[in-house]
Amino acid sequence: MTRKNKVKLYLIQNMSERKVSFRKRNTGLMKKLSKLSTFCDVDACAIILNPFNSRFDVWPSPPGVQSVLTKFGHPPELEQTKHMHNLETFTQEGIQKTRDLDFKNNLNLLNDMDFVLSQNIQQPYVRIKALKDENSPQDTPMAD
């Protein structure tokens, strides 16, 4: 029982296993972040794109992420730059991996958003809008 040998540092081939592993590791990561933050008084955030449901898992919370990102970006009293790409551009260029298909479908729901495709564009003005925090939704099943 339990693990037989060290796991090699490769992508877990089996999808179901990978999914389970993701859930466990993702949870573990959040805990680690939590502790780091508490023990050492650290401001931090993490954004994880769940490949199984194409959603973002964030730590500590959306407003918390936003707070760190603000500090990270040190921004803008700057003029808004308009070299944002539109959705179509994004969805076309953004396809790199199979799972992006799901992601793209999600994006398609968001009609009035602009995105910058960072992979191809080094010009990185990124703007983020924020909203009020609600009570966080309960964990949703990761199932596809």
Place this chain on the structure above:
Amino acid sequence: MTRKNKVKLYLIQNMSERKVSFRKRNTGLMKKLSKLSTFCDVDACAIILNPFNSRFDVWPSPPGVQSVLTKFGHPPELEQTKHMHNLETFTQEGIQKTRDLDFKNNLNLLNDMDFVLSQNIQQPYVRIKALKDENSPQDTPMAD
């Protein structure tokens, strides 16, 4: 030798100890992210504000962070809200449950904020060096 009892979930009072703990935990966190990413093909990023040198430690790299942030989304043209919410306000036990907001929610939650990500932010990033492998090179073990 070694630890006497469980560490309480509090801020480490002693500054030197805290610093050491930060270094260790920060390193550990980066490794966890790395593994999560590799094992499960996950797109992710983390931004850690090092309280001891006021720099940002990022994973996987500044462009990598930028890439994820871009996907994370940012509705254009909104004024930045000057006062972000205090991290502590949101950092409670509900943290874990904050995960799994859907993409749309994430975008909406980021409605008030602007930030700029530019290349000159890249200087203060600390690269976490890979840890030594004690096993055979073929294995690329970094096992878990």
Place this chain on the structure above:
DNA sequence: CTAACTATACTTAGTTG
């Protein structure tokens, strides 16, 4: 599929140089 379990691998607090 999810949850619980548990042996093992990994992480890290405390120690030492």
Place this chain on the structure above:
DNA sequence: GCAACTAAGTATAGTTA
């Protein structure tokens, strides 16, 4: 102060229900 060490504590692969 940092790096190496080591055992206590934690995370998780594989198993079971």
